[in-house]
Amino acid sequence: MLDSSIPTKQITSNAVGTRNLDLGRGRKAFQWLDYLSPDEAQLDALQQKYDLHPLAMDDVRTYDERAKVLDFGAYLFITIHSLTRQAQDIIDHELEVFLGRAFLITIHDEPMPEIDRAVKRFQADPHRQDLGPDYFLYLIADEITNALFPMLDQIDDEIDATEEETLARATPKTQARIFKLKHTLIQMRRSVAPMRDVMNALAGTRYSIVDAKTALYYRDLYDRLSRIYELIETARDLLGNALETYLSVQSNRLNQVMKALTIISVIFLPLSFIVGWGGMNFVRFMPLDNELLYVGLNLSLLLIPVVMLIFFKNRDWF
Amino acid sequence: MLDSSIPTKQITSNAVGTRNLDLGRGRKAFQWLDYLSPDEAQLDALQQKYDLHPLAMDDVRTYDERAKVLDFGAYLFITIHSLTRQAQDIIDHELEVFLGRAFLITIHDEPMPEIDRAVKRFQADPHRQDLGPDYFLYLIADEITNALFPMLDQIDDEIDATEEETLARATPKTQARIFKLKHTLIQMRRSVAPMRDVMNALAGTRYSIVDAKTALYYRDLYDRLSRIYELIETARDLLGNALETYLSVQSNRLNQVMKALTIISVIFLPLSFIVGWGGMNFVRFMPLDNELLYVGLNLSLLLIPVVMLIFFKNRDWF
């Protein structure tokens, strides 16, 4: 554990994708180890050096854990997720963290630009140096959280566009888009909800490793993740509303067409019957020489559709 | 901190849209600073003067925060929202507040008539002068909350109108209106729920800055916001009910029309068949000289529709 008041920044990259940095200063100086897809040997060495619990190491080795905090006394074991959106799918990258009083170990399988941004912010501001590894972890979580807002803004824009389409010029593609947006939001909510719970736990007084000063930052993060969660829920409600509307606008339009087509059919059926009557071969009895009948019959062929249309219109049938 | 028993009201507007007022009297006198769209320089000066936490200042600079309370010991940092309705959209304006024992700082990006009304109420009543900045903030929150009731009343009237239309003379426009009202309520709920939580927090004994006497006022505000939240939920249920009814009334009407049209078709098809038979050219075998047949056939053309209609009526088909 270093005691130098000015932190010595020395990167000792002992493997591809591994960083080893001394950060912070004074009583709050700490060592930061960052592993990108570590191999078994590295994990074993790490476990030995910091006396890490086998339970936590098991979790590091397996994937698809839920965001969570486990308290091992000398350190906290924390799992959080960073989300990226590829087309309509939400991909979550797992970040495993050991947060001790004088060390911070971060393990992940994909490069995380959020971590690099957090390092820069931490090193840029001398006041931040006095806050320990718990604050540095906050910066990482802050970057991860902030990355969610543009994602949500984009989804919001897509929902707005979809809502407008719904009432104006919806096509079956509109519906496929709603379906995919809902899929995206369901996935997103699954990752955000436990993240929020983790921040709430870190914001409380439960863990002595997290400083009361820093807890305030986690509280702010918790508020922002709650906001995100509510935005997701609101977005789902809006999409549900849009879908309902789309379906009934569609069904309405179809019904109008079918009604119009049926009315055309209905108009021609009596006409066909009349001329069919005129085509019968009972020539002996039929008044085929009656010109009045002939003219009247032809007139009725013109009048019947008019009468029917007026009748239908009056009954509000189209 | 002033100690004069009669507050000296002196407006020192050092910038466009900025107010600086000494309010209250006695032990409860306090300074009120109101910033409308402050620039960076103003915010920096403010932060320096009152030693405000950078975390809170970050929140002031970003928009779209959730209504919340953060306790920084010497002061509370509070975000609340005032809502206005433009057509069917709920616009929320953010108000950021620093509530200290002897100061109140309010920061907002749009002019807020609620604040002006609160100032007038505070200054009008001498008894209110003895209650500090926490009470003054209550007055602002009270004005913001009261502005929600006419909004809800208007929405309620629109729902009533929609419900009546639904059963009587619904058109596709009715449905678009339901859709937009639901959209409005979803947005409104998103803003009201965290506001209510903020008032509940301020009504408790958690924050020493809020006086026990004033907490009672926040409790009342919490009750009113709970009422509003319930009214929103009830309104949504009523709209859902109206929508369901609209859809099935519509579908019912359409079905009546389609059934009527289909019955007309069905009646003319056998008639067309009969006269078609009479038009066949098997003149050698067909009893075309049989007057009885001719008359019977013509009679059947009159009777068949009658029989069919009676049959359909009996089976309750229309």
Added chain:
Amino acid sequence: MLDSSIPTKQITSNAVGTRNLDLGRGRKAFQWLDYLSPDEAQLDALQQKYDLHPLAMDDVRTYDERAKVLDFGAYLFITIHSLTRQAQDIIDHELEVFLGRAFLITIHDEPMPEIDRAVKRFQADPHRQDLGPDYFLYLIADEITNALFPMLDQIDDEIDATEEETLARATPKTQARIFKLKHTLIQMRRSVAPMRDVMNALAGTRYSIVDAKTALYYRDLYDRLSRIYELIETARDLLGNALETYLSVQSNRLNQVMKALTIISVIFLPLSFIVGWGGMNFVRFMPLDNELLYVGLNLSLLLIPVVMLIFFKNRDWF
């Protein structure tokens, strides 16, 4: 404050609709003031006499408050609602109460028969005299709660009638009735839920003004209001179930009719085609002299419908 063991019942009606009664006896004697639509002067006098908090007086002056309890130390300010049903609408009348140790003030805008019944019950039983104003308020709340059961029974009967209709002889009116019943239940739930919370608060040990003995009565009231709330929820579920069933029974019936009509159409179309063929004027080539053909053709006109019906029946098409 009276100390006489036998309460002196003297009504001093100083205004229309105002009652002033000394009730109870011994240590529990109290003054009851009942105001029906009091004017400003009365309210001001009242506030002065009992030193009532301006916040509570504001709530008395405004309407449409949520059922609630506010503790002002020397007294509780309580808002409860009595419900009546007019046709399908639930009307709620607000009752505002100040409950002190030796006084009970009730303020309402409509005559409330529940209060009159409560007075009678209180005065009829000498044992009840020993219980103070908190018990008298319980009697009023008890009467208000009991008035809900016949209302719910009536709604229950209507639901039962609706459910039976749904499966047997549903008409579009059935659906309008379901719609209105759901509307009624949504309104009712909105009023009952906060009432229940008020009784729960009064049943606890939070408020010293409510005696432990009387709290038991409020607990019983809370249980009854919980029961009512559950009955409302159950009623809504049953209505939802009935509506779903109604809609699909209706759609089923319509589908049967449409299928039958379509089958009639389908049967006549080939027949029309055959006689149409017989009507062609290619007299030179057509075997119009072939009696066998003529007979066969006529037979086919009889057989084709039979064959088609058997085919449709076999495929379970009707």
Added chain:
Amino acid sequence: MLDSSIPTKQITSNAVGTRNLDLGRGRKAFQWLDYLSPDEAQLDALQQKYDLHPLAMDDVRTYDERAKVLDFGAYLFITIHSLTRQAQDIIDHELEVFLGRAFLITIHDEPMPEIDRAVKRFQADPHRQDLGPDYFLYLIADEITNALFPMLDQIDDEIDATEEETLARATPKTQARIFKLKHTLIQMRRSVAPMRDVMNALAGTRYSIVDAKTALYYRDLYDRLSRIYELIETARDLLGNALETYLSVQSNRLNQVMKALTIISVIFLPLSFIVGWGGMNFVRFMPLDNELLYVGLNLSLLLIPVVMLIFFKNRDWF
């Protein structure tokens, strides 16, 4: 209070349907009074003898109370319900209980075989004699709870049968059955939920009358009632799932039929048109002597349906 180590079982039936039994032994001996539809005189005598609270007696006199526990210090007043299923309706019988340290009073309006079974179990096992009236009440509640399982099993079998029918050979009766099962489950849930809460209350340490040893039994009962509640919810979900499936299987089948019928119509319409053309009387211009035309025309009458069917099949229209 008896002190004999061997309980003296002596039934003193002083009225029809009333039992009076000395049960248990040693310090845990108690008197059990069982009333079947007691009259006013009996209730008054009971109230006097055991000094029962008028509030509880009021509840005994009224029906349709919610399952609940009220603590009157010297005794608990408990309401529980036994459920029986008649066809599709759940009938609940109310059992009112006064549980004291040395007495147990049970009041009900219908004969309850569960109570008789509980008496037998209690008397059969000498070890049970050492557990007091709270344990005896547990036995009654246990019998009531156990009676729910066969009911649920039966409902489960009916749901299984319904689910199978849904995918295979659903008729409108299937849907009526789903409707009635949902009705049954809604009623059942309404009664089970407060029962579970009562058992949870008795399993806790809140009531000193319930022994810590016996509380364990109530805890077990609570677990079983929670299980029942979850089974009811699962059953409702499965029914909802089955209903959705039924509706769309039905709609699918109908659509297949309507499509097939429509295709038949569509095939005959062009044929009718062709033979109609052949029937026109423009004999001077029509090539009625052209045998090729006649043969071609007749061939087309055979080919057109084939071509149309191939076209429809290719576009996947049936």
Added chain:
Amino acid sequence: MLDSSIPTKQITSNAVGTRNLDLGRGRKAFQWLDYLSPDEAQLDALQQKYDLHPLAMDDVRTYDERAKVLDFGAYLFITIHSLTRQAQDIIDHELEVFLGRAFLITIHDEPMPEIDRAVKRFQADPHRQDLGPDYFLYLIADEITNALFPMLDQIDDEIDATEEETLARATPKTQARIFKLKHTLIQMRRSVAPMRDVMNALAGTRYSIVDAKTALYYRDLYDRLSRIYELIETARDLLGNALETYLSVQSNRLNQVMKALTIISVIFLPLSFIVGWGGMNFVRFMPLDNELLYVGLNLSLLLIPVVMLIFFKNRDWF
């Protein structure tokens, strides 16, 4: 109870399917008894030897208990379930456990490979020997929980396949598959929810038999079961989304077909009318010698469909 530091592993199988093993070492040594479908005699002997509570033994004898923990002081009685999936049905096997300080009794009716794997893991690692029976039980629960993930992965793959089908080439089988997957998930959730609650209870400080060290393992298990629960809920939401989409894609496709078929009908009806007119026998008045009329009439037979199709297309009817 053994005190040897190296556990003596000696299997004493006194009956088919019964194991008796001494496990662990030092202060944490314990005896493990595993019963596969024990008979009454075995259960009685067991009850006598360990002085087990009759309530727990009753639960062992009955089936279909909910996952739960009952604290009997000297030992915990725990019920958990292992799930297997057969086709679309979730079968749950009950495992009843008595967890004492120096013994662990497991009773089940089916062979459980999870237990065998847990024994192997326990015996393989010497460090694990120092953790007592509570840790051994954790290993069993861990194996049971881990077996859920491949099941969920498989379900997830099936949902993905279903979602893709839904938008591309859905058939009625797609819907039957959705129905069955929902059925599976409803069953699974019913078993997982109480399992999660059991792990939460064991992870707390409520039960002194579970070591604080081991509680951490149960906490991890609780997190994993929460994850599973959320995955189930997410899967249900995705399926609901897929079903909605499937239904409306289907309805859309059907509507396209019906519209096309209707348009064909509508086009031929006026044509049939025209040729029907030409077939009338009013030869005296009809201009049958007018070649222009004949040609025009035939041309109209060609033009009318074209005009109609253009008209329909313009109005966006297909």
